[in-house]
Amino acid sequence: MNRSREAIMEAVQAQMPDKRWRHTLGVMETSVILARRFGADPVKAELAAILHDVCKYWPVDKQAETVRSDPELPQDMLEYEKELWHAPAAVVVAREQFGVNDREVLDAILYHTSGREKMTLLDKIVCLADYIEPGRDFPAVHKIREIAEHNVEKALVAGFDSTISFLLEQGKRIYPLTVSARNGLLMEIKQAGG
Ligand SMILES: Nc1ncnc2c1ncn2[C@@H]1O[C@H](COP(=O)(O)OP(=O)(O)O)[C@@H](O)[C@H]1O
Secondary structure: OOOOOHHHHHHHHHHOOHHHHHHHHHHHHHHHHHHHHHHHOOOHHHHHHOOOOOOOOHHHHHHHHHHHHHOOOOOHHHHHHHHHOOHHHHHHHHHHHHHHOOOHHHHHOOOOOOOOOOOOHHHHHHHHHHOOOOOOOOOOOOHHHHHHOOOOHHHHHHHHHHHHHHHHHHHOOOHHHHHHHHHHHHHHHHHHOO
């Protein structure tokens, strides 16, 4: 049984600075809008959004240790950018501290930064909401918001493109699941007629 929405929100807020909490509120609001727009469960989308960044401000060693505590989580994320680690760590917290057992919600939390090859609609919504919530400001965000008015897959490809470009510019390694996610979305777009 989940703890109540308010209790979870209060506990999450206590673990991050105000700016990140405002981002979380933005991701919650945007996830609900996108869920209604594209036909996902808004309650599940909001719950994943509340918890998606719960570990973002933990010391990275604690994030890594938390990921290692569950061998079923993708351990290979730990070989890539530290920015990826808070996502699998949040799955452990969601389950163990907040009693969240819904696989769909846990997966949307797990893949909210990297994406994955066969993204569920809920995965797509939370990942896209993280890119376009009202507080976000990066070069491609206006364009991605526009696309998100009508096509979740195309908007998410544009989001991944901006992350991949950023990583290329910085000369950083790209966690391959994001490339698989982008390829999978492009196939879906093609199959739907472009
Ligand atoms: N496939 C990837 N490979 C390596 N690093 C990645 C990948 N995808 C995302 N990242 C890193 O994660 C960051 C975004 O993480 P995110 O959880 O959205 O953080 P924030 O909410 O602070 O923007 C990117 O800027 C990049 O550094």
